[in-house]
Structures are given as C-alpha cells and as structure tokens.
Amino acid sequence: MVKEIERTGITVVQMANLIPVAKTVGANRMVPTISIPYPLGDPKTSEEEQWEVRYHRVGIALDALETEIEEQTVFAV
Numbered sequence: 001m002v003k004e005i006e007r008t009g010i011t012v013v014q015m016a017n018l019i020p021v022a023k024t025v026g027a028n029r030m031v032p033t034i035s036i037p038y039p040l041g042d043p044k045t046s047e048e049e050q051w052e053v054r055y056h057r058v059g060i061a062l063d064a065l066e067t068e069i070e071e072q073t074v075f076a077v
Contacts, residue, residue: 002027013061015039019074029064030074031057 002012003026014027017039022030033039040057041050057077064075 011065013064013075015057015061023072023074028069028072029067030072031061031064032074032077033057 002014002022005012006028011029012027013029013031014022015031015033016022016027017033017035019030019032034042034053040054042053043050045053060075060077064073067073067075
C-alpha cells in the first residue's frame with residue numbers, strides 16, 4: 001500500500017518493527033518501532049516514558065518525510 005500511495009506523489013514513512021518486511025513490500029522511508037502489539041510504547045513503562053518514545057519516533061518520521069532519498073532508507077532512532 002505504501003508503494004501505491006507514493007506512486008500518486010504523496011511521500012510516505014512506514015513505521016514498522018519488521019523492517020525486512022517493510023523493505024520487501026517496497027517502503028522507501030522506514031522508521032523502526034518497538035514491538036508488534038505496542039509499536040510506539042511499552043505499557044510496562046510510565047506514561048511519561050511512553051510519551052517521550054512516541055514524541056521521539058514521530059519526530060524522526062516527520063524528518064524522514066522532508067529528507068530526499070535515492071534508495072530505500074531506514075532512519076536511525
């Protein structure tokens with residue numbers, strides 16, 4: 001689906017914990033997440049810690065939207 005959206009001219013960042021799968025389906029900009037059931041947090045941590053993780057990762061995804069790339073890129077977190 002990411003590839004189809006980008007084909008229309010809309011830049012997409014895929015946030016995924018299974019980066020090899022995201023690469024296989026053709027995502028161009030990828031940001032690693034934490035886990036399958038909780039991609040942007042861990043219920044075992046405090047709400048403040050979860051907020052910081054989410055804020056950080058979404059910030060990376062927003063930066064990825066603005067970054068010119070030539071090939072599939074995994075953005076470091």
